[in-house]
Structures are given as structure tokens and as C-alpha cells.
Amino acid sequence: MLNAIEISPKVWWVGGIDWNERLFHGYTTEAGITYNAYLIMDEKITLIDTCKATFSNELVQRISQVVDPAKIDVVITNHVEMDHSGSLPVIHKIAPNAQIYASAGAGVNEVKAHFGIEATPVKSGDTLNIGERTLTFVTTPMVHWPDNMVTYSDVDQILFSNDAFGQHYATTKRFDDENDLCEIMKQAKKYYANIVWPYGMQAHKALEAVKGLELKMIAPSHGCIWRSHIDKILEKYEAWTTYQTEEKAVVVFDSMWHSTEMMAREICDSFIAEGISAKLIDVKASHISDIMTDLCDARYVAVGSPTLNSNMLPTVASFLTYMRGLSPKNDQRIGLAFGSYGWAPLGPKQVYEELEKAKFNLPVPVITQQWIPSEENLAELQATVKKIIEDARA
Numbered sequence: 001m002l003n004a005i006e007i008s009p010k011v012w013w014v015g016g017i018d019w020n021e022r023l024f025h026g027y028t029t030e031a032g033i034t035y036n037a038y039l040i041m042d043e044k045i046t047l048i049d050t051c052k053a054t055f056s057n058e059l060v061q062r063i064s065q066v067v068d069p070a071k072i073d074v075v076i077t078n079h080v081e082m083d084h085s086g087s088l089p090v091i092h093k094i095a096p097n098a099q100i101y102a103s104a105g106a107g108v109n110e111v112k113a114h115f116g117i118e119a120t121p122v123k124s125g126d127t128l129n130i131g132e133r134t135l136t137f138v139t140t141p142m143v144h145w146p147d148n149m150v151t152y153s154d155v156d157q158i159l160f161s162n163d164a165f166g167q168h169y170a171t172t173k174r175f176d177d178e179n180d181l182c183e184i185m186k187q188a189k190k191y192y193a194n195i196v197w198p199y200g201m202q203a204h205k206a207l208e209a210v211k212g213l214e215l216k217m218i219a220p221s222h223g224c225i226w227r228s229h230i231d232k233i234l235e236k237y238e239a240w241t242t243y244q245t246e247e248k249a250v251v252v253f254d255s256m257w258h259s260t261e262m263m264a265r266e267i268c269d270s271f272i273a274e275g276i277s278a279k280l281i282d283v284k285a286s287h288i289s290d291i292m293t294d295l296c297d298a299r300y301v302a303v304g305s306p307t308l309n310s311n312m313l314p315t316v317a318s319f320l321t322y323m324r325g326l327s328p329k330n331d332q333r334i335g336l337a338f339g340s341y342g343w344a345p346l347g348p349k350q351v352y353e354e355l356e357k358a359k360f361n362l363p364v365p366v367i368t369q370q371w372i373p374s375e376e377n378l379a380e381l382q383a384t385v386k387k388i389i390e391d392a393r394a
């Protein structure tokens with residue numbers, strides 16, 4: 001087993017590594033997950049967050065390499081979701097006198113609701129002296145549950161950021177500069193798009209609070225610790241939390257007999273012809289959580305479905321349902337609905353209605369194609385996309 005790792009003098013990573021988790025509440029985690037917990041060896045021995053319940057043995061073993069877990073004085077619960085707090089009952093049993101801190105209101109209530117354990121409430125700006133260090137709590141409600149908070153250690157200049165700035169990436173190397181930066185950034189974007197995105201405005205407020213801190217490290221509860229590329233992840237969060245889009249198109253479709261696929265290919269090629277980077281995504285071949293990663297910064301989003309039994313295809317409906325829950329600021333994005341039908345174009349119409357409900361900017365009505373598109377139909381489609389781009393650029 002990988003030993004506990006001292007990430008800064010007297011501050012230890014004691015978390016768990018979940019090498020084989022591949023689906024995490026509907027989100028594919030192809031690179032696995034870590035549940036990061038941190039132990040501060042100060043006068044009051046302090047544990048920041050715990051692990052998923054199934055990793056409590058790993059957590060206790062790693063803590064034991066540093067100190068007898070019964071000696072823990074303080075447990076900070078930055079977020080009660082069970083990937084971070086599932087081992088709290090085990091720690092509470094081993095160290096029953098340890099004082100548990102959670103955010104006032106939501107955090108304390110959630111600790112009680114999940115585990116029947118009483119926690120001490122802290123508010124934003126409250127501090128806790130643990131000896132040499134003073135910890136400061138900053139609540140970050142709805143990033144991504146009501147209870148979320150982050151904890152800052154002054155001596156170490158470490159922000160224990162919980163879910164913010166996290167990435168699902170299982171590795172024995174704890175720091176950003178020890179791993180492939182492209183891979184971590186890709187996973188950070190996937191994490192943002194699938195977990196944090198609906199709460200961009202709240203995340204932006206949290207980001208503003210973070211900017212005022214002297215930071216040597218940002219230690220999230222998932223993935224690598226940022227120490228050499230703090231500026232890069234903050235820059236990305238600035239763009240993501242302000243819903244910035246790039247000159248990029250994502251064309252998502254499913255098709256039974258290739259007519260909708262022909263339309264999708266034509267739309268994709270039309271974007272490319274206008275100098276816009278475009279990606280063609282068959283929903284059968286990509287997981288919806290990966291599609292969201294592509295969609296996160298795309299200015300143009302085209303979605304197509306044929307008609308099956310008076311409906312859009314269930315694969316497309318699944319993607320649209322997931323997307324609508326995650327992406328709140330679609331009015332800044334240009335949407336396009338399309339698809340083929342035989343006798344009543346209900347599939348593509350439903351796609352349009354979903355994009356409308358998701359508040360996309362929809363410059364043209366739904367584009368429907370009876371049966372198979374002809375060369376002429378495809379040329380018309382190309383002209384429509386060209387016009388949409390020209391109008392958007394004007």
C-alpha cells in the first residue's frame with residue numbers, strides 16, 4: 001500500500017485511492033478516483049475530511065503510519081457527501097472525543113442526517129487555532145451541495161478546497177507537477193463540467209475569495225494537489241465559472257438508418273468550412289459525461305435525432321436530460337435542432353423543445369428532413385449553418 005505522504009511540513013495526505021471505480025453517480029471515471037484526506041500534526045491533531053466508507057481501512061492505516069488515530073483532536077468536514085465523509089463514523093468511533101466541525105446549518109444538519117453525529121457549526125470567516133496554525137473556514141454553499149466549505153491553513157498556505165479544483169484521477173503521485181498536466185487538466189475540466197457547472201456563479205464567488213489568499217498549494221479532495229500550476233487551474237476556473245465559450249462546435253446525434261447522421265456530418269463539415277473547430281459525437285459511442293466536457297466551452301451545439309415511435313431516440317433524450325440539469329447559462333450558446341422522420345417529425349421537434357427549455361439561443365426553427373436527405377437538402381443545410389455563423393459573428 002502507498003504510504004502516507006507528507007505534502008508540507010507536518011501536513012500529510014492520508015486518503016484513499018480507488019483505482020477501479022469507473023462510474024461515479026452517472027459520470028464515467030476512466031482514470032479512477034482518489035478520496036483525499038489530510039492530517040495536520042499540530043498541537044491539536046487535525047484531520048481534514050475522510051474517505052468513502054469502503055476506504056476507511058486505508059484511511060486508518062495511513063493515519064496510523066503518522067500517529068495513533070485515537071489521538072485525533074479535530075475533524076473538519078468540508079463537505080458531507082459520502083465520498084468525503086463516509087469514514088467519519090469509523091474515525092468518530094476510534095477518536096470519540098475529537099471535535100467535528102462542519103458548516104453552520106447545512107453541514108451540521110447533514111452530518112446528523114447521514115451519521116447521527118453532532119458537529120460544531122462554523123461560519124464563513126470563523127477561525128480555529130490548532131497550535132502553531134490557525135485554520136480559517138470559508139463557506140462555499142452550492143459548490144456543489146448547500147454544506148460546502150473550504151479550509152485555509154495560514155502557516156502552510158494551503159487551501160483545502162474539497163470538491164473545487166478536483167479531478168478524478170487515481171495516481172500514486174500527489175502533485176500536479178509529478179503527473180501529466182494535460183491529463184490532469186482534462187480531468188479537471190470533466191470534473192467541472194459534470195459536477196460544478198450548474199453552480200458556476202457560486203463557484204465564481206468562491207474563486208474571488210480564494211484570489212485574496214497567499215497560496216502555496218490548493219489541496220482538493222479528489223486527484224492531484226496544485227502547487228506548480230495554481231495559476232493555470234485558477235485561470236481555467238475563471239473562464240469556466242464565467243461561462244466563457246470558444247469558437248467551437250459540438251454536433252451530437254444518434255441515427256438508426258444514417259439520415260440524421262448524414263445531416264450531422266454536413267453540419268459538422270459546415271462549421272469546419274467556416275474555420276470553426278468542430279466535433280461530431282454519436283451518442284452511442286460516447287458517454288454523456290464526456291459529451292458534457294466537450295460542450296462546456298463550445299459556442300455552438302447542434303443536436304439531432306430521428307423519429308422513433310413518435311419520439312426522439314432515448315439515447316438523445318438521456319443526453320438532453322443530463323445536459324439540461326448541468327448547463328444553466330445556455331443563452332450564451334447557439335443551439336440547432338435537427339433530424340429525420342418518416343411521416344411526422346416528432347423526434348427532431350422534441351430535441352428543439354428540449355434545447356428551448358435549456359434556454360439555448362436558437363436562431364433557426366428545427367430542421368427536419370423527411371426520409372433521406374438529397375444533395376440539394378444537404379446544400380441547404382450547409383447554407384443554413386453558414387448563415388447562423390455569419391449572424392453570430394456579426
Ligand SMILES: Cc1cc2nc3c(=O)[nH]c(=O)nc-3n(C[C@H](O)[C@H](O)[C@H](O)COP(=O)(O)O)c2cc1C
Binds near residue numbers: 259
Ligand atoms: C422502429 C421505427 C419506428 C419509427 N417510427 C416513426 C414515427 O413514429 N414517426 C415517423 O415520422 N417516423 C418513424 N420512423 C421512420 C424514421 O424516422 C425514418 O426512417 C428516418 O428517416 C430515420 O432516420 P435515421 O436514418 O436518422 O435513423 C420509424 C422508423 C423505425 C425504424
